[in-house]
Amino acid sequence: MISQIGFISLFLGLSFSLLIFLFSLLDVNNNLVRIDKKILKLIFFQFCSVIFAFSFLIFAFLVSDFSNETVYNNSHSTKPLFYKITGVWGNHEGSLLLWLLVLTSFVLFFAIKSKNEPKNFRLHTILFHQIITIGFFIFVLKTSSPFNLIFPVPSEGLGLNPILQDPALGIHPPILYVGYVGTSIVFASALSAMINGYVNNEWAKNLKFWTFLSWIFLTGGILLGSIWAYYELGWGGFWFWDPVENISLMPWLSLTALLHCVVTLEKRNILKNWTIILSLITFMLSITGTFLVRSGILNSVHTFANDPTRGIYILIFLFVLIFISFIIFFLFENKNPEIKKEIFLLSKETSVLINNWFIIYFLTVILVGTIYPIFLDVISSEKISVGPPFYNKLILPFLLPFFLFMSIGPSMQWIKTNFKFKIKYIVYLFLTLAASLITVIFLNEKNILLYILFLALFYLAFKSLENFVIKKSNLAQSFSHLGFAMLMISILVNSFSSTEVIKNLNVGESFNLNNEKIFFKNVTTVKKNNYDSIQGLFEITNNKNETIKLKPEIRIYNQPVIATSEAAIKTTFLKDRFITINLIKDENIFNVRYQNKPFMIWIWISTLIIIFGGVFAIFDKTKKNYI
Amino acid sequence: MKLIQLSKNKILYLLIILVIILIPQNNFSDDSLNVNNISKNLRCLICQGQSVYDSNSDFALSMKIFIQEKIEAGLTENEIYDLLIKKYGQWISYDPGYSKTTFLLWFIPLLFFLFGGAIIYFKIYNSKKNFKK
Numbered sequence: 001m002i003s004q005i006g007f008i009s010l011f012l013g014l015s016f017s018l019l020i021f022l023f024s025l026l027d028v029n030n031n032l033v034r035i036d037k038k039i040l041k042l043i044f045f046q047f048c049s050v051i052f053a054f055s056f057l058i059f060a061f062l063v064s065d066f067s068n069e070t071v072y073n074n075s076h077s078t079k080p081l082f083y084k085i086t087g088v089w090g091n092h093e094g095s096l097l098l099w100l101l102v103l104t105s106f107v108l109f110f111a112i113k114s115k116n117e118p119k120n121f122r123l124h125t126i127l128f129h130q131i132i133t134i135g136f137f138i139f140v141l142k143t144s145s146p147f148n149l150i151f152p153v154p155s156e157g158l159g160l161n162p163i164l165q166d167p168a169l170g171i172h173p174p175i176l177y178v179g180y181v182g183t184s185i186v187f188a189s190a191l192s193a194m195i196n197g198y199v200n201n202e203w204a205k206n207l208k209f210w211t212f213l214s215w216i217f218l219t220g221g222i223l224l225g226s227i228w229a230y231y232e233l234g235w236g237g238f239w240f241w242d243p244v245e246n247i248s249l250m251p252w253l254s255l256t257a258l259l260h261c262v263v264t265l266e267k268r269n270i271l272k273n274w275t276i277i278l279s280l281i282t283f284m285l286s287i288t289g290t291f292l293v294r295s296g297i298l299n300s301v302h303t304f305a306n307d308p309t310r311g312i313y314i315l316i317f318l319f320v321l322i323f324i325s326f327i328i329f330f331l332f333e334n335k336n337p338e339i340k341k342e343i344f345l346l347s348k349e350t351s352v353l354i355n356n357w358f359i360i361y362f363l364t365v366i367l368v369g370t371i372y373p374i375f376l377d378v379i380s381s382e383k384i385s386v387g388p389p390f391y392n393k394l395i396l397p398f399l400l401p402f403f404l405f406m407s408i409g410p411s412m413q414w415i416k417t418n419f420k421f422k423i424k425y426i427v428y429l430f431l432t433l434a435a436s437l438i439t440v441i442f443l444n445e446k447n448i449l450l451y452i453l454f455l456a457l458f459y460l461a462f463k464s465l466e467n468f469v470i471k472k473s474n475l476a477q478s479f480s481h482l483g484f485a486m487l488m489i490s491i492l493v494n495s496f497s498s499t500e501v502i503k504n505l506n507v508g509e510s511f512n513l514n515n516e517k518i519f520f521k522n523v524t525t526v527k528k529n530n531y532d533s534i535q536g537l538f539e540i541t542n543n544k545n546e547t548i549k550l551k552p553e554i555r556i557y558n559q560p561v562i563a564t565s566e567a568a569i570k571t572t573f574l575k576d577r578f579i580t581i582n583l584i585k586d587e588n589i590f591n592v593r594y595q596n597k598p599f600m601i602w603i604w605i606s607t608l609i610i611i612f613g614g615v616f617a618i619f620d621k622t623k624k625n626y627i
Numbered sequence: 628m629k630l631i632q633l634s635k636n637k638i639l640y641l642l643i644i645l646v647i648i649l650i651p652q653n654n655f656s657d658d659s660l661n662v663n664n665i666s667k668n669l670r671c672l673i674c675q676g677q678s679v680y681d682s683n684s685d686f687a688l689s690m691k692i693f694i695q696e697k698i699e700a701g702l703t704e705n706e707i708y709d710l711l712i713k714k715y716g717q718w719i720s721y722d723p724g725y726s727k728t729t730f731l732l733w734f735i736p737l738l739f740f741l742f743g744g745a746i747i748y749f750k751i752y753n754s755k756k757n758f759k760k
Contacts, residue, residue, distance in 0.1 A: 235681045242676050342758040343751050350751060357743040364739040372732045373723075382728055385670050387678070387721025394736055502663070565683075582683045591683065 003068045003147040006056035009049045010097075010147070013104070014137040016046035017130050024127045028120055035111075035119055039126065043111050046133075047104045054088075054101050057146050061088050066157050069148040070094060076159035076559040078530045086170030087160045092294065092310075093146035095173055099290075100136050102174075102181040107133065110185050110210075117206060124192030125185070131324070132184050135317045143310045159559030162531070168228040176221025176248060180286045182214030183251060186258070187283035187321075190276050191328050199276060199336035204266035207279070209618060211262050214282075215255045216614040222248050223607045234565045234580045236500070236595045238603065241388050246370045247289035250363055254282040257359040259617075260352045267414055267626050268349060272336050274356070280325045285367075287318050292370070346417040351409030358402045365394045400449060403456035403488070410481055411463060414626040428466075432459045439489070443496045453492065461485035476620055480613025486606035490599040500595040504584060511594075517541045518579075518594055531557040536581045536590065538568070552581045576600035662694050665704060668721045669711065678721065 020042045027036045060068045061084045064077045074091040089098040107129045193203045226238040258278040291314040369386045436454035467478035510519040521537040534554040541547045553566040570577040578595040666680035671687045679687045723729045
């Protein structure tokens with residue numbers, strides 16, 4: 001019963017979409033100043049119908065209605081309440097419904113927020129956005145309906161993959177999706193602005209909001225995913241160059257390039273075509289990501305659906321969108337002529353161009369690295385793996401010039417920079433030199449390239465710090481850049497000075513690492529509702545005789561029967577102590593992995609600082625421009 | 628003004644000398660050959676997107692033992708990779724290697740980089756020329 005209502009509700013949503021499309025088309029050509037009220041109402045109804053469908057699915061999960069196929073495949077009556085809810089989007093069908101929900105709420109949000117924008121710009125944006133929405137409605141209804149029925153009704157569900165039963169992963173998909181789907185507004189708005197000859201600094205103000213909004217959520221989503229991978233996947237890393245991680249990084253990179261461009265467009269009214277291209281590319285990358293993940297082509301830890309028809313549908317959809325974009329771009333390009341302005345070498349404009357140059361390069365590396373193996377497999381059925389060695393070789397050498405440019409870029413002024421020599425620069429240089437030297441000595445990696453990397457990063461950090469502590473100017477930029485410099489420093493320190501021991505250990509045995517003694521005290525077993533837990537107790541004693549207790553766990557879930565290992569982590573500001581245990585087959589000893597990970601928490605903190613910078617940008621109301 | 632100019636240059640020279648003196652000259656500390664570093668670059672063939680290093684599957688465990696044996700037998704890192712690639716195919720190595728089928732993989736991104744640099748160069752160069760006229 002619930003399922004039928006859900007399905008009908010979705011179907012209504014699709015009908016509303018078609019109506020909105022039709023009415024918008026009719027409304028464009030009349031001479032009224034305001035948008036037809038009908039359209040706004042329909043957008044609201046459309047949103048309601050998806051919310052209804054979504055609530056029905058949540059309800060089906062809550063009451064464990066196993067007549068619903070999605071519930072049957074992904075839930076279990078003994079699962080805790082929280083994971084019954086997050087299980088709604090922990091699967092293909094539900095996650096697409098969530099995608100649809102975010103899509104429709106974004107267009108509603110846009111309709112409300114854009115009241116002061118030109119009427120036709122609003123209408124066209126809604127129109128293009130509805131094309132995407134219709135595409136997704138059909139996709140959900142045709143290939144991935146979350147409301148399929150099973151008969152006879154099974155008495156128990158198959159359960160949710162235990163590694164997905166985690167609070168961080170519960171909120172990771174919704175946050176990430178807001179980021180992904182937010183780019184659909186950027187896309188629709190770019191096409192609409194092209195048609196209306198509205199690609200200018202006024203439009204940039206509007207676009208900036210959506211760009212930053214998507215960027216904030218995408219950054220947050222990636223952060224949550226990394227934190228989850230760090231403590232749940234059990235080997236203490238946070239980034240693996242896994243294809244699905246790459247896929248979230250690609251729109252992030254192009255959004256980052258875009259937001260620098262949007263600001264340039266807003267302040268200087270240049271880079272029009274490039275801003276449009278980036279806006280279009282960003283959404284394409286989001287869709288490509290969905291295609292690659294949902295088709296199951298990728299060999300990845302995220303792959304939980306494998307259905308070629310779905311992949312083909314998204315592929316066709318992607319090509320339709322690319323086709324529309326190309327047509328509109330070439331038909332309306334001359335409606336938005338680029339204003340000829342001199343670009344000085346020492347200017348913020350040049351810095352933005354260089355920033356985009358490097359970001360697009362990194363993006364290409366990741367894009368090619370992710371899809372090249374797929375093409376090669378199709379063409380020559382030769383299977384290759386593209387992993388960390390590839391990315392390290394192509395990205396690391398470019399980080400050095402990138403960071404150098406990035407350290408001086410933000411100090412440039414719009415139009416033209418006049419450098420005036422000030423004593424404080426010497427202070428900065430000394431601070432930077434000292435900080436870099438100390439870091440390099442601390443890491444015991446006395447390498448000149450690493451040293452210069454740190455020079456650039458510390459300079460950027462100090463400069464950004466000055467900007468918001470002393471000058472209190474441009475909070476968004478200085479915050480994000482400070483965060484970025486801190487992030488890179490933390491990652492470098494972390495990757496160069498992490499230490500680990502992997503050992504097979506019996507209860508009562510111990511080992512040493514960095515002047516600390518790790519003692520395996522005992523093992524206890526605990527029975528929980530949906531899993532059995534084997535808990536080890538480890539005591540870590542340093543040379544001052546202070547003891548820390550760590551309790552790593554092995555959980556054996558009942559539905560489905562999967563063993564996961566839960567890391568025990570002791571976080572301090574200087575380092576994380578990270579321990580996991582695993583059972584060794586047929587033997588009565590444990591495989592223990594103990595790691596010292598310096599500056600781990602700073603990786604998360606600095607990413608949060610980056611996000612805060614984005615939040616400041618949204619609320620930044622400075623009107624000053626340099627046109 | 629002249630005085631300031633002079634002292635500015637002096638300070639600059641001083642800084643450059645300082646940087647050169649302070650530049651640490653060692654190379655990266657040579658990572659001794661160990662199972663962890665090698666197994667990080669190998670795919671666990673029976674897992675979903677995990678490296679041998681990350682995985683605790685039987686395959687990964689026996690692979691780690693295999694690598695340890697080869698290290699003890701005196702093989703270099705590259706020899707071990709070659710051996711495994713010969714046995715399991717290129718799929719096992721996270722480094723796609725340089726070959727006829729992979730040169731585009733390496734080349735396309737670098738081409739983009741050169742292309743992008745050229746665009747920026749001409750954009751700035753042309754805008755200068757336009758305004759000189």
